Amino acid sequence: MLSLFEAMATPHSIDRYLELVDPMATVRDLRAEVVAVRHSASGSVTLTLRPTRQWTGHRAGQFVQIGVVIDGVRHTRCFSPAGVEGGSTIELTVKAHEGGLVSGYLHRNAEVGLVVSLSQADGEFTLQTPRPPIVLLISGGSGITPVMSMLRTLVAERYAGEVTLLHYADGAEAVPYLAELRALAEGNADVKVVLAYTHSDDGDLAGRFGAEHLDLAAPWHAQAQTYLCGPATLMASVRDLYERRGLGDRLHTEEFTPTLAPPAEDADGTVAFTASGTTASHSGRSLLEEAESSGLTPDYGCRMGICFTCTTVKTSGCTRNLRTGEHDNDPDKPIQLCVNAAVGDVTLDL
Incomplete structure (x- = not known):
């Protein structure tokens, strides 16, 4: 019966007609409505979303894709839920990054009743099952959201092991969940929260990550499973230290931006976007x-x-993976625009 209705609704899906009556009335599309908005830290906004019935929940540390319409165009970005694993609502804390189209829009305009498109949760940056006996969470800036989900989940599960959160921010005013973090540490003997401020001296630690910070915050880190999310500089510093100490297999990471190989010197050539009839010279940047x-x-x-x-789909030409440096000459192959660059002439079905 449903397929009959969808056939009658052609060329649009039945959800396109339902949303004219109620944006949250869907048959197949997954959406969410903003039901609460609060500004808990400088430059950030925390949103509580009520998803439609298709939502299957998230594991602590995963991300979702949120889509909003700005000036008539839908834009999609990834955000990590900060709530307890498996919750019926979704909590997102969004930092308005300079030049961030979607993050800035949500920070300025999100209000109760806003309906956004939503994806099911995805990602491999998750707490291990069964839970490790000791957990260290390291975050910086808005990287706190996936590890906040991990911390809340462990507390909700009455986790019997020791867990420490080491979080980096400019100062106290830039820490989302500051009051809750302090309450969690005070109310749970095995939970420790260490706040490191890079532009203030009133935190538990001052300055940027280094060996001394790690040894002070978690002297037992060699026996722990460590979960890390934050800016590229923090990620690189932690990863380098763990590798030097032979602990790379105990470090689990979620990155805001990929670690990209430098642009190739032989970046000459053109990219032909056949679906749009556009051709342009390229400079070795990502195809996106x-x-x-x-x-x-x-x-x-x-x-x-x-x-x-x-x-x-890349229909012809050679591309270089910006993360690995590997080249690919296969025609008619799906590629990711954001982490591939053209080598010579490339044709895309775009």
Whole structure:
């Protein structure tokens, strides 16, 4: 019966007609309505979302894709739920990054009743099952959201092991969940919260991450499983220290941006976007950036190679993976625009 209604609704899906009556009335599309908004830290907004019935929940540490319409165009980005694993609502804390189209829009305009598109949760940055006996969480800036989900989940499960959160921020005013973090530490003997401020001296630690911070916050870190999310500089510092100490297999990471290989010196050539009839010279940047510079607006979510939203068919030419440096000459192959660059002439079905 449903397929009959959908056939009658052609060329649009039945959900396109239902949303004219009620944006939250869907048959197949997954959406969410903002039911609470609060500004808990400088430059950030915390949203509570009520998803439609298709939502299957999230594991602590995973991300979702949120889509909003800005000036008539839908834009999608990835955000990590901060709530307890398996909750019926979704809590997101969004930091308005400079030049961030979606994060800035949500920070300025999100209000109760706003309906956004939503994906099911995804990602491999999750707490191990069974839970490890000792857990260290390290975060910086808005990287606190996935590890906050982990911390809340462990507390809700009455986790019997020791858990420490080491979080980096400019100062106390930039820490989302500050009051809750202090309450969790005070109310749970095995929970420790260490706040490191890079632009203030009134935290538990001062300055940027280093060996002394790790040894003070978690002297037992060699026996722990460590979960890390934050800016590239923090990620690199922690990863380097763990590798030097032979602890790389105990470090689990979620990155805001990919670690990219430098642009190739032989970046000459053209990119032909056949579906739009556009051709442009390229400079070795990601194909997503090249497309945007040519006036195209391909869909994307994370810009870091984890959500596959920007996947497009390369019909011919050679591309270089910006994370690994590997080259690919296969024609008619789906590639991710955000983590691939053209080598010579490339043709895309875009």
